[in-house]
Amino acid sequence: MSVLEVDDVVVEFDTDAGRITAVDGVSLHLATGETLGLVGESGCGKSTLARAIMQLVPMQRGSVRLEGTDLGSLSRRELRRMRHRIQMVFQDPRGSLDPRMNVSTLIGEPLRVHGIGDRASRAKAVAEAMELVGLPVAVADRLPSELSGGQQQRVGIARAIVTDPAVLVCDEPVSALDVSIQAQIINVLDELRDELDLAMLFIAHDLSVVRHLSDRVAVMYLGQIVETGTASEVFGEPRHPYTHGLISSVPRADAESAARLQTARRMVLGELPSLLDPPSGCRYRTRCPYATAQCAEAEPPPEPVGRAGGLHMVRCHHWRTIVSAAPEPQESATSQELAI
Amino acid sequence: MSVIVAKRTGTDPGRTSQHRVWSRLIEALGSRGWILLVLFLVLLVAASIVPDVFAPHDHETQNLRARLLAPGESSPDGLHLLGTDSLGRDLFSRMVIGTRLTMFIAVTATLIGAAIGVLFGLLGGYFGGRTDRLLMRLGEAQTAMPMFLVAILLLSLLGPSVGILLVVLPCLVWPIFARVVRAEALRLREETFIEASIATGCSTSTILGRHLLPNVAPRILVLCVVEIGHVMLSEAGLSFLGVGVQPPDTTWGLLISEGRPLLAVAWWLTILPGVLLGITVLVLNLLGRYWEARSGAAG
Numbered sequence: 001m002s003v004l005e006v007d008d009v010v011v012e013f014d015t016d017a018g019r020i021t022a023v024d025g026v027s028l029h030l031a032t033g034e035t036l037g038l039v040g041e042s043g044c045g046k047s048t049l050a051r052a053i054m055q056l057v058p059m060q061r062g063s064v065r066l067e068g069t070d071l072g073s074l075s076r077r078e079l080r081r082m083r084h085r086i087q088m089v090f091q092d093p094r095g096s097l098d099p100r101m102n103v104s105t106l107i108g109e110p111l112r113v114h115g116i117g118d119r120a121s122r123a124k125a126v127a128e129a130m131e132l133v134g135l136p137v138a139v140a141d142r143l144p145s146e147l148s149g150g151q152q153q154r155v156g157i158a159r160a161i162v163t164d165p166a167v168l169v170c171d172e173p174v175s176a177l178d179v180s181i182q183a184q185i186i187n188v189l190d191e192l193r194d195e196l197d198l199a200m201l202f203i204a205h206d207l208s209v210v211r212h213l214s215d216r217v218a219v220m221y222l223g224q225i226v227e228t229g230t231a232s233e234v235f236g237e238p239r240h241p242y243t244h245g246l247i248s249s250v251p252r253a254d255a256e257s258a259a260r261l262q263t264a265r266r267m268v269l270g271e272l273p274s275l276l277d278p279p280s281g282c283r284y285r286t287r288c289p290y291a292t293a294q295c296a297e298a299e300p301p302p303e304p305v306g307r308a309g310g311l312h313m314v315r316c317h318h319w320r321t322i323v324s325a326a327p328e329p330q331e332s333a334t335s336q337e338l339a340i
Numbered sequence: 341m342s343v344i345v346a347k348r349t350g351t352d353p354g355r356t357s358q359h360r361v362w363s364r365l366i367e368a369l370g371s372r373g374w375i376l377l378v379l380f381l382v383l384l385v386a387a388s389i390v391p392d393v394f395a396p397h398d399h400e401t402q403n404l405r406a407r408l409l410a411p412g413e414s415s416p417d418g419l420h421l422l423g424t425d426s427l428g429r430d431l432f433s434r435m436v437i438g439t440r441l442t443m444f445i446a447v448t449a450t451l452i453g454a455a456i457g458v459l460f461g462l463l464g465g466y467f468g469g470r471t472d473r474l475l476m477r478l479g480e481a482q483t484a485m486p487m488f489l490v491a492i493l494l495l496s497l498l499g500p501s502v503g504i505l506l507v508v509l510p511c512l513v514w515p516i517f518a519r520v521v522r523a524e525a526l527r528l529r530e531e532t533f534i535e536a537s538i539a540t541g542c543s544t545s546t547i548l549g550r551h552l553l554p555n556v557a558p559r560i561l562v563l564c565v566v567e568i569g570h571v572m573l574s575e576a577g578l579s580f581l582g583v584g585v586q587p588p589d590t591t592w593g594l595l596i597s598e599g600r601p602l603l604a605v606a607w608w609l610t611i612l613p614g615v616l617l618g619i620t621v622l623v624l625n626l627l628g629r630y631w632e633a634r635s636g637a638a639g
Contacts, residue, residue: 054539083541095532100554110540159540 002029003199004053004086004167009062011045011052020275022048024223025062030167030199037214037231038203039246043272045223046203047091050171053201054088055079067166084114084163089189091172093152097144103130104140107158114163129158132195133188150181154188161192167199168192174209186212207246211235216311219243222275222283229305229312239305239314241288241322282317290318366630377627384620388440395433396421400588403428408606423608425598434590435613442591442617445505446572453510453571454564457517458556462548464518465525476522479515487512488577495583505575505584512574513567520563524556562632569624576617592617 011023022045030036040046051057053064055071064071066086071079087110090096097106104126111122130140133154144152153173160168170189174182186209193200193213204210210217211231218228219242227240238244273279273286282300285291294317305312305319316322369377387394397417406415406428413420415428422432460479464472491508498504528534529552537547576593578584580600585591587598592613599609 051535056535056539080541080543083539088536088539090532090536092532096536098533098537098551098555109537109542113540113542113546156536159536 003032003067004030004201005063005065006049006053007063007065009049009052009064010060011048011057012060015276018276021223021278022275023052026220026223026225027062028201028218028225028228030201032166032199033193033197034216035193035200035202035214037210037217038201038220039205039207039210039217040220041205041272043275044220046205046220047171049220050088050169050201050203053169054086081114084110084116085165086167086169087160087163087165088169088171089153089156089160089173092176093149093156094144096156097152099144102141102143103135103147103155106144106155107162110159110163116163125162126158129162132161132192133158134184148181149177150184153177153181153185157185157188157192161196161198164196165198167201169201169203171203172205173202175204175206182209189213207235219246222273222278224283224315225302226284226315227313229310233306233310233312237306237312239312239319239322240284240316241290241318242284244322245287282315284316290322292318362625362629363633365626366633369626369630374627374630377623377630380619380623381627384439384443387436388443391436391440395430395436397430397433399429399433399437399590401429408602410606411608411612422612423606425606425609426602431595431609431612434595435592435616438590438592438595438613441502441585441589442572442575442593445502445509445575445585445591446568449506449509449571449575450513450564450568452506453513453567454517454560456510457514457519458521458553458560460514461518461521462525462552462556465522466529466544466548466552468526472522475518479518482511483515488574491578492581492583495578500583500586502585502589505578508578509571509574513571516567517560517563520559521556524559525552528552528555558635559632562628562635564628565624565631566628569621569628572617572624573621 006026006028009023009026010021012019012021024045026045026049028036028038038046038049048057052059055064059072066082069082071082074082101109104123107129108122108126111117111125116122117125126140127137130137135151135154135158139147139151144155147155153176157173173189174185177185189200189202190213192198200213202210202213214231216229217231217234218225219234219240220226221242227234227238227243234243235247238247273283279286279296281297282288282291282295285295288295298317300315300317302313302315303319304310305314391399396419401417403415403417403424404427406417406420406424407426409415409420409424409428411421411423411431413423415424417430420430420432422430422435424430425434457479460475464475487508491511494508495504534547534551537551542551572592575584575591576596579591579593580597582597585594587594595613596610596617599606599613603610
């Protein structure tokens with residue numbers, strides 16, 4: 001059973017230059033104990049989707065159901081009361097902590113505002129959460145500015161799990177941290193997920209991190225999910241040319257000429273088209289080496305790939321002709337290029 | 341918006357040169373100078389709590405044979421450090437006694453004004469939109485009105501009393517608090533930790549009271565110190581005009597007022613309370629600006 005169901009969510013923003021659609025009809029679901037990795041370039045709408053799921057930005061269309069309750073239909077007060085079931089870890093560990101609250105106050109705040117337990121049981125829950133995320137007791141009285149980046153993010157995670165939520169939304173929780181610290185934080189999340197039976201939406205642009213954590217993966221491009229499936233399907237047999245591009249700098253599909261592959265590489269690493277004026281038809285066609293006239297005319301519908309009843313879905317007119325190939329084992333290089 | 345731009349570009353030469361004077365003064369204080377300032381304020385507070393310790397004479401005792409003694413002269417009662425008034429009362433003792441009401445009115449009125457201004461500033465800055473426009477227009481209307489004249493009108497209609505001063509004086513300062521707090525709240529509400537508080541499930545009152553308020557508190561404290569001085573001046577002005585504090589109560593402003601007719605024969609009755617008032621306002625201003633400069637450099 002899905003603990004989180006996101007259906008056809010559309011988020012639009014008014015900017016000075018005009019209206020942009022940051023999230024364009026995204027649907028996804030999460031089961032208890034499951035982790036969905038959401039990958040895509042900066043600016044593709046990942047963080048906006050996370051904020052829409054958290055009901056922090058208004059949705060133009062669609063619904064978010066948490067444990068069967070449509071969050072969009074709730075009053076402000078009802079929504080506030082539901083929030084302890086869905087919590088979020090933010091990208092900027094320092095910025096997401098009130099600079100004038102100490103660590104134990106910060107971690108205890110969610111319990112306090114939801115009226116969970118009395119003073120003594122809250123103190124106990126805070127101590128447990130600190131232990132779970134690997135924070136030493138000694139930092140309980142410190143301010144966020146007195147902590148290292150890794151410790152700050154541990155506080156952020158402790159805040160998010162202290163109310164024992166059903167769903168944890170992690171918005172690039174490690175991208176602001178040193179590489180050496182990233183692995184520690186990933187491990188903390190990995191352990192917590194198993195221990196607390198969390199459904200986790202893990203957003204990142206670093207594929208190696210997503211691969212390590214995720215059961216399923218969704219690839220996002222310009223506000224849409226272009227490919228989704230189990231981690232082994234998406235990473236092992238990517239069908240969408242964009243996924244190819246993300247996983248391997250050299251897609252081996254239809255390896256006709258070296259020049260064409262060079263083009264493919266350059267295009268994937270090229271600029272994201274403007275959300276103000278998204279390409280007609282398939283959104284990826286402006287950077288896709290396989291684009292044809294059909295791609296400009298019609299938007300490709302999500303199509304199931306492989307076994308009937310499977311989860312692997314792709315949005316591409318030509319996925320059948322693009323022969324899938326296992327990517328070369330160059331994860332670190334790939335992720336670095338993506339980060340640029 | 342245009343106001344902000346004008347301030348940033350610093351097109352107002354009066355403001356900048358004034359600014360330079362303040363920063364020179366703060367520089368002259370050095371790293372330890374503020375201790376002297378605090379010491380002065382501690383003395384004032386002590387004088388308002390236990391005036392008898394500081395006053396050498398009883399402030400109400402009249403001695404017609406010791407009328408209008410110049411500073412430093414003595415009567416049979418002893419030395420009159422700052423001279424005596426037309427009834428032979430010791431000026432220094434009267435200034436010490438006057439400290440209590442002067443401080444009480446200035447501090448209370450500032451705190452009331454700060455409370456109103458902080459509340460309006462937080463609400464306007466956090467919610468923005470219509471709430472913000474309404475509250476800020478209210479503040480501007482208040483600032484645009486010649487409050488001193490309104491105060492005089494009110495006080496002459498209702499009769500002068502300390503109670504009405506505590507209504508009128510906060511009206512002079514709340515828009516200043518509202519403006520500063522609003523600007524801070526506008527900046528802070530864009531911070532991730534406010535978004536994180538919403539995501540956590542904090543109510544609006546929790547966000548305003550537990551997140552925004554503590555983060556603007558240092559600015560408010562600094563502003564309070566500066567504004568106490570300004571309120572003190574305003575109270576002195578009203579008392580000088582005869583619509584503020586009434587005898588037998590006394591404040592520094594009232595002392596100045598009482599001395600004015602005798603300025604030609606007994607300068608000290610006007611000048612000395614005036615000097616004390618001036619020094620106090622300067623000290624409060626300097627201290628406030630000093631702390632502001634320090635915290636600005638640290639943050």
